[in-house]
Amino acid sequence: MPTSTVENYLxxxxxxxxxxxxxxxxxxxxxxxxxxxxxxxxxxxxNLAENGWLHYYPRRGVRLTRKGKALAMNMLRRHRLLETFxxxxxxxxxxEIHQEAEELEHAISEKVLEKLDEFLGRPRQDPHGHPIPSxxxxxxxxxxxxxxxxxxxxxxxIESITDQESDFLKFARKxxxxxxxxxxxxSHEKLADAITLQVGGAAPFSLGSRSSEKILVQA
Amino acid sequence: MPTSTVENYLxxxxxxxxxxxxxxxxxxxxxxxxxxxxxxxxxxxxNLAENGWLHYYPRRGVRLTRKGKALAMNMLRRHRLLETFxxxxxxxxxxEIHQEAEELEHAISEKVLEKLDEFLGRPRQDPHGHPIPSxxxxxxxxxxxxxxxxxxxxxxxIESITDQESDFLKFARKxxxxxxxxxxxxSHEKLADAITLQVGGAAPFSLGSRSSEKILVQA
DNA sequence: CAATATACTTTGATTACTCAAAGTTCTCAT
DNA sequence: ATGAGAACTTTGAGTAATCAAAGTATATTG
Ligand SMILES: [Mn+2]
Ligand SMILES: [Mn+2]
Ligand SMILES: [Mn+2]
Ligand SMILES: [Mn+2]
Numbered sequence: 001m002p003t004s005t006v007e008n009y010l011x012x013x014x015x016x017x018x019x020x021x022x023x024x025x026x027x028x029x030x031x032x033x034x035x036x037x038x039x040x041x042x043x044x045x046x047n048l049a050e051n052g053w054l055h056y057y058p059r060r061g062v063r064l065t066r067k068g069k070a071l072a073m074n075m076l077r078r079h080r081l082l083e084t085f086x087x088x089x090x091x092x093x094x095x096e097i098h099q100e101a102e103e104l105e106h107a108i109s110e111k112v113l114e115k116l117d118e119f120l121g122r123p124r125q126d127p128h129g130h131p132i133p134s135x136x137x138x139x140x141x142x143x144x145x146x147x148x149x150x151x152x153x154x155x156x157x158i159e160s161i162t163d164q165e166s167d168f169l170k171f172a173r174k175x176x177x178x179x180x181x182x183x184x185x186x187s188h189e190k191l192a193d194a195i196t197l198q199v200g201g202a203a204p205f206s207l208g209s210r211s212s213e214k215i216l217v218q219a
Numbered sequence: 220m221p222t223s224t225v226e227n228y229l230x231x232x233x234x235x236x237x238x239x240x241x242x243x244x245x246x247x248x249x250x251x252x253x254x255x256x257x258x259x260x261x262x263x264x265x266n267l268a269e270n271g272w273l274h275y276y277p278r279r280g281v282r283l284t285r286k287g288k289a290l291a292m293n294m295l296r297r298h299r300l301l302e303t304f305x306x307x308x309x310x311x312x313x314x315e316i317h318q319e320a321e322e323l324e325h326a327i328s329e330k331v332l333e334k335l336d337e338f339l340g341r342p343r344q345d346p347h348g349h350p351i352p353s354x355x356x357x358x359x360x361x362x363x364x365x366x367x368x369x370x371x372x373x374x375x376x377i378e379s380i381t382d383q384e385s386d387f388l389k390f391a392r393k394x395x396x397x398x399x400x401x402x403x404x405x406s407h408e409k410l411a412d413a414i415t416l417q418v419g420g421a422a423p424f425s426l427g428s429r430s431s432e433k434i435l436v437q438a
Numbered sequence: 439c440a441a442t443a444t445a446c447t448t449t450g451a452t453t454a455c456t457c458a459a460a461g462t463t464c465t466c467a468t
Numbered sequence: 469a470t471g472a473g474a475a476c477t478t479t480g481a482g483t484a485a486t487c488a489a490a491g492t493a494t495a496t497t498g
Contacts, residue, residue: 003454028475059464100330100331112305247446258447258448
């Protein structure tokens with residue numbers, strides 16, 4: 001049985017590889033995502049490789065094995081189903097559910113997970129708009145476009161918010177930036193590093209590149 | 220923050236002290252209940268004492284401090300609310316929920332617990348008939364009478380089943396032995412170490428002392 | 439009261455993480 | 469091509485939890 005630490009590493013590796021569209025993930029991204037030192041992650045990588053979860057190519061990165069990817073997908077499924085449960089059933093705010101799910105995902109059994117999925121009506125995305133992997137480990141491909149890549153004058157629909165920070169999510173909700181919302185891009189200044197948006201009938205406002213990158217959209 | 224190991228030790232100590240009606244709990248009962256060696260429990264006791272969770276009286280036992288008892292009661296509350304959720308909301312069988320709750324109790328936050336309690340309608344007992352402590356750590360006193368202490372000819376109501384073993388619970392359900400059921404004690408042979416029961420219109424059957432001790436009843 | 443059994447404690451070792459700090463390799467810009 | 473900096477690895481040490489086995493105190497019982 002994998003420990004919860006192993007589960008967290010594998011899930012983080014999968015998340016980075018989905019984000020970058022590349023199966024090989026550098027050590028630094030994983031260490032940063034898990035808030036551990038680089039030495040810790042290196043040591044762990046050797047361990048994970050020894051146990052068949054991934055291939056470790058020193059100074060180049062890691063790549064999940066079939067077994068590692070299956071576990072990582074399952075963790076993503078757990079995490080996102082739990083987030084959905086916390087919002088839909090218990091009524092928690094979407095800005096506070098990530099940390100809760102981060103713990104619960106390791107404690108829930110396959111049996112309870114299945115019952116939960118059934119209870120929720122087999123949802124296909126979580127409250128942040130992220131796709132929920134199927135029981136077999138298949139996941140819908142996410143959009144490759146963020147608000148940052150939108151031209152002035154375009155009108156797009158928000159697919160997901162890729163930041164789990166409570167403060168950012170609270171801000172996003174206040175500005176009506178959540179999955180399903182339609183956004184008009186009023187201007188996009190490459191040099192000023194900012195875009196100006198309008199959502200619904202509310203007053204227009206601007207986002208920097210850091211923030212607009214976090215919002216994935218569909219043309 | 221206490222680790223989940225600390226939480227398990229304190230909860231186990233509380234359970235034994237409630238069962239025996241005595242605040243001082245011997246090391247052996249705790250080690251056995253947690254399936255660790257006696258040396259491990261001794262080492263842990265010194266640790267728990269150093270951190271103010273309990274008083275340790277070498278070779279006599281331990282006694283929870285106010286702080287330790289508060290945490291232990293909270294763990295019992297978590298455990299029993301989770302068991303209730305697993306049966307009432309997700310529809311798991313009462314014979315399989317204990318192990319699930321044993322993990323989940325450490326992963327759930329106070330905030331989620333409160334929402335869960337509200338969602339469940341503030342239940343006062345779990346599926347095995349055990350009282351659920353209030354948020355303030357107050358618990359209903361359990362019955363002191365078990366089926367073993369019942370005289371032949373008496374008719375009693377089952378309050379709770381004090382064994383969490385899946386196999387025993389499956390057997391109990393099959394024999395209609397669960398909280399709320401009315402049982403007639405047909406005979407009680409002290410020397411043969413057995414009682415004969417009848418529940419509802421079903422055929423009478425016998426229980427040994429080991430088993431009948433596990434079923435608490437109200438006159 | 440002594441001998442024995444029971445309950446408990448101590449000791450030394452192991453596992454699974456973690457960090458800080460020192461060392462190594464690789465990349466890239468001059 | 470070289471030297472500076474980034475990215476990565478190694479080393480040594482610490483924490484929390486566990487066990488087996490040896491040692492000690494207390495209770496039971498002949
Ligand atoms: Mn996690
Ligand atoms: Mn999410
Ligand atoms: Mn537990
Ligand atoms: Mn119970």
